[in-house]
Amino acid sequence: MGTRSGTKAKIQDVALELFGEQGYDKTSLREIAERLGVTKAALYYHFKTKEEIITSLLQETGDKLQEVADWMSDKEPTLANRQELLRRYSAAVADTGRHFKLMRLMQENQPALRELAAGMKGHERAKLFFEFMTGPDASLADQLRARLAVMVQHMGIFALQETGASEEDRKAAALEVGMDLIG
Structure with missing residues (x-):
């Protein structure tokens, strides 16, 4: 093998x-x-076990996103740094076929996989990303824009599948929309 x-x-x-x-x-x-x-x-x-397989997949994604969080940890949330965070985030979830399958699996099998996902720090890390993207005094609309900018990195590639555009072009479009959302 x-x-x-x-x-x-x-x-x-x-x-x-x-x-x-x-x-x-x-x-x-x-x-x-x-x-x-x-x-x-x-x-x-x-x-x-099957749990070890899922945990290893979650850990791989978590490790990539932790690298992004580590990069962000000593940065000021300037527009340039927020844009760089989004670029790095997009690259971290770039293994789109596998990442999308894993996200769909987690969504469709929540009861069975809730315990595994709970230990992976994903929500805490996402909260840090969102706070960096918006700042403490952000309006509710700006908070939503920041969340959508991140979420479109996950879903934008698949929302455009039927267009016939290449995966790279769809990823670039998702990043462009994310950049527009954060300003």
Whole structure:
């Protein structure tokens, strides 16, 4: 199956496919192994449970976003720095196929995955991003614009899928709209 990290990525991708097709609860490790064409023991070498697979995916995204938060930590919230934050955020979620599947999985399987997501600090980090993007005296409308600027980095690429535009062009359009929203 290739290198260890390549194998882990393949397992993650196949698991996301199956979770999307059948739901998280209805997918077994055996089915993941079968789709991969490996034994369950080979799969266990990398992941012992479905929870470990999801946690590893959440951790990858969390690590990328933590790098953005670390960059932001000693910056003043000037317009130029808010724009740079949005650029970095957009790049951190750029693995659009996998990221979108993971976000959809989390949304569609909230009861089963709530505990896993709770420990990933996503809400706290998002709050820091939003506060940096708006400042303490921001109007409600400006707070909404900041949230939408971030959210469009996740959803804009998929909202434009049927246009036939390339993924890079759709990502650029999402970033442009986000930039417009923050000023």
